[in-house]
Amino acid sequence: MTAECKDTILKQLILSETEQGIRMPDELIRALDRRGTHAKHSEIVRVLAELVDEGSLMRARSNRYGRPEAFGCLVGTFCATGRGYSFVRPEAGGQDIFIPPHRDKGAWHGDRVLIRVRTEEDTPRRGRQSSRRTDKPNRQEGEVLRILEQTRENITGCIVMRGRLTMFRDDSGRLPEIVVGKKHLADAHPGDRVALKILFRGNEKYLPQGMVTRVFGSGLTRDAAAEAILFEHGISVPFPEDAMEQAGNIPLFVQEQDWAGRLDLRSKMLFTIDGDTAKDFDDAVSLETLPNGHYRLGVHIADVSHYVTPGSPLDQEAFRRGTSVYYADQVIPMLPLSLSNGICSLNPGVNRLAFSAFIELGTDGTRYSVEFHHSVICSFARLTYAQVNRILSGDWQERSLRQDIAPVLDEMNELAKQLHARRMQRGALELNIPEAVILCDRNGNPTGVEKRGRGDGERLIEEFMLVANEAVAETLFRHQLPAVYRTHDNPDLDKLRAFAAQARLFGYQLSEKDLTDPHRLQQVIDRSAGNPEQQALPTMLLRSLSRARYSPLCTGHYGLASKYYLHFTSPIRR
Structure with a gap:
């Protein structure tokens, strides 16, 4: 394990230990020892200092450390309006904090700042202002204590x-x-x-x-x-020369010697389902019925790691980019096109290396077992969401064109609905906030914006990817293997109270007990469908939730109501 990786894990563990309050260094060392870390005192002190510099922790005069919130502070982005006043948008989400001009410490728009939060009750009132009613929620004000990072150079x-x-x-x-x-x-x-x-x-x-x-x-x-x-935004279009040189040495077709030790799935009916304009296909699905009546769902993911080896120029550049970037009708890929659209993409009718997860599921969506294989596959077809939606809606012309696949899609759809029902039953949230799509003409000029719909085809793939990601996450966790989990903390109760106050304006009542029950929150969202507030309420609730993040710690995913979750899918673009 590299020193950088060790420090990252140590920081995550320290932040986890300081969630409950302010701690002394010796207390942290004992707590980390109980977790099996056994870090040296000098390492702890150094990492604590780095966390203070980053604004993740604050240090009291008594040499105690805690989250900024424990000291009535927070970290956020300084936002100037251009109209003479400013505010700070907290990194953890929630209400923006107003910053008076004389308390901005010279911060510029985009600066990352540490602020102390004040309410109107903290601010002395003058004259007749003191007689104003105080039954309204206090407006939060703040003052900048420190500029942690200046806006981009x-x-x-x-x-x-x-x-x-x-x-x-x-x-x-x-x-x-x-x-x-x-x-x-x-x-x-x-x-x-x-x-x-x-x-x-x-x-x-x-x-x-x-x-x-x-x-x-x-x-x-x-x-x-x-x-x-x-x-x-620091988004690079051309790739470095060494990365392109490595990509140029990768063969355009799968070599037969690469099949050694892999499960041969080339005769299996498996296929991809993506958007109309997609060119990189990183997941394929298959489904068969077992003798016991259960389903065997296959989720087959492009084996990018076979070609992008750890520490190589391509690996380093992909790490730096982090993700593919999509804007208007353009894409800036995380990997060169020869990989993202070529040898790694599960294009139809060609052999490709994959990593396959087979999940045994009951007809009600219960998961019974899971197994994983390095595999070689040959995608049977490249389907679009629009095609699948027409097939599942009973379009006779589309079904007659795909008689080979239509029955499998029907079974997949039924299974996906059962998986969705189980997920909602355990307390997952589904906000259904529409996604905007920019329309462009042949020359790439934007011509309009429209909502992107979600049909059964989109939901089918979503459910299959979710169940595969959960299965991989749980397997890695139970075998105590290192992984990068996708976590989503429980929401802050005060933020949910603010959401309840907003929902009340639309006639929805949420008690204090309801705020800790995701089923009740989902009921409010469901009841808003078809009403004028159907877009406002889900957005308000979203802003009340914590931000999902990547973490070496498996702490669960609130929004999915999942104990174990990570991103096993989509290795071509993230």
Whole structure:
């Protein structure tokens, strides 16, 4: 295990131990020893200092450590409105905190800050203001204690003229305008969209100053705007030379010697189901009925790790990117196209290496057993959600075209509904917030926005991926193997109380006991369907929930009502 990996695990464990309150270093050492960590005192002290620098912990004068919340503080992103006032958006979610101008400590929009939270009760009132009613919820105010991270060095915007001064105006309009001297213009002209490096933030005497580092072209063009957005978010389009060299040495077709020791599933009827425009297919599904009447569900995932080996240039670049990026009708892949759309993609009619999970399920969705195999497969068909939805809805023309697959899809649909029913029964939440899709013409110009619907085809794949991810997570946990889990903490009760107050305005009553029962929360969401508040309420509830995160600790997933969960699927894009 690398030192960096060890530190990450140690940080997660310390944060877990400080969830319940403020702790002394010696207390933390004993608690970590009980977990089998046996870290040295010097390591604990060093990691504690790093957590304080990051804003994850705070240190009291008594040498005690705790989460910022334990000290009435929180960490968030400083958001300037461009209208003379600012607020902080907490990283943990919840209500935004108003920041008066004289309490911002010079923070800029996008800065990561540590703030102390104050309520109106903490703020002395003057004169007649003190007689105002106090039965309304207190508006939360705060003051910036420390800027943990300054906004990105490179920001994007346009060059503008202000009299004789050449200035930079950022795209968001939330940063002060920045002076760009002639020697720092890099041939940019007024109206050009550029990237700027901040040289000096300014003070009471001098304006901020910056230097153009890249010119994207005229600020009015689509390509310049897209390139600038990608650049500002640190999204790389071209791959490094060493990664491309490694990709070029990977064969375009599966080699027969790679089949050794793998389960041969090429004769199995398995297929992919994806969106109309998808080009990278990283999961296929199969279903058969066993002699005992149970189902044997197969979820077959592209074996990317066979080609992207640990520590290799491709592995390092994929780690840096983290995920594929989709915008409008474009994609910036996590892996080069020769892998993401080629040798790793489960394209129909060609042999591919996979990792297959076979899950035995009862007709009611009960899971009985699971087994895993390195496999070689040959996808029988590439189906789209639209096709599957038409087949499952009884479209005779579509069913006659796919007579070979239609009966299997019918059985899959019934199983998926049972899995969904069991998941909802155990307390999962389903908010059904519609996804927006940007429509583009042949030239890639946006022409409109529409809602993306969810039919039985989408739900079928969702349920199969969920049950596979749970099976893998539980197996790794029970065998005490290291894994990166997808966790979702229980929501903060105060945030749920705020949601209940909002729901009450629409006529929905939630008692204090109801707030700890996800079934009651789901009932409110279900009852809102078809009413004007059907989009507002799910969004309000979503904002009341914790953020899902990746963690080496298996602490469960509240939203899925799952004890064990991770992302085993989609290795091509994340």
